[in-house]
Amino acid sequence: MLELLKTRRSIRKYQNREVEQEKIDAILKGALMAPSSRGRRPWEFIVVNDKEKIKKLSSCREHASGFLSGAPLAIVVAANADIGSIWVEDAAIAASYMQLMAHSLGLGSCWIHVRERPYDDTQTAEDYVRGILDIPDHIKVLCILAIGYPSEGRPVHQEESLLYDKIHYNRF
Numbered sequence: 001m002l003e004l005l006k007t008r009r010s011i012r013k014y015q016n017r018e019v020e021q022e023k024i025d026a027i028l029k030g031a032l033m034a035p036s037s038r039g040r041r042p043w044e045f046i047v048v049n050d051k052e053k054i055k056k057l058s059s060c061r062e063h064a065s066g067f068l069s070g071a072p073l074a075i076v077v078a079a080n081a082d083i084g085s086i087w088v089e090d091a092a093i094a095a096s097y098m099q100l101m102a103h104s105l106g107l108g109s110c111w112i113h114v115r116e117r118p119y120d121d122t123q124t125a126e127d128y129v130r131g132i133l134d135i136p137d138h139i140k141v142l143c144i145l146a147i148g149y150p151s152e153g154r155p156v157h158q159e160e161s162l163l164y165d166k167i168h169y170n171r172f
């Protein structure tokens, strides 16, 4: 597990190669096993492999999402906010599980943030994504995971650069 955590990096460049359905299934199965507040599992996952839709989604943020157009797969992570106020935490954990699952399967991924981010001066990134994928209003969008076989290498996390001063025992 530590090796997996050490070698996972955000990957934004992908090979021109489809992700096999078995791998997509495994990633999603991992998400469905994520813990959630009171076991309420408010998440919803929209798997997008339609190239046109991926291209449209890649414009959801002015600068932070363009690389999605080069990915063969996107998973939009959303949740039913009517189920509980801490859907953000639940969805974030599931997204994180999927990133680790993807990495464990030899895939790269990167989180594209959507919640509380603008698309432009008149529309939120969330509403832009909602429009492309017909997401109903009570389903809130947290992020999009771009996923694919990596075509860039990133250095693994270095033990020396870990912020051990963030750790406190018994008091701050």
Ligand SMILES: Cc1cc2nc3c(=O)[nH]c(=O)nc-3n(C[C@H](O)[C@H](O)[C@H](O)COP(=O)(O)O)c2cc1C
Pocket: 008, 009, 010, 011, 012, 061, 064, 065, 110, 111, 112, 113, 114, 154
């Ligand atoms: C909550 C969250 C939001 C993020 N939003 C974006 C984003 O919109 N676009 C992007 O390219 N990367 C985004 N990232 C990826 C971070 O930039 C990346 O995780 C960070 O630079 C650390 O690098 P690493 O993942 O390779 O360890 C996000 C990551 C998290 C956890």
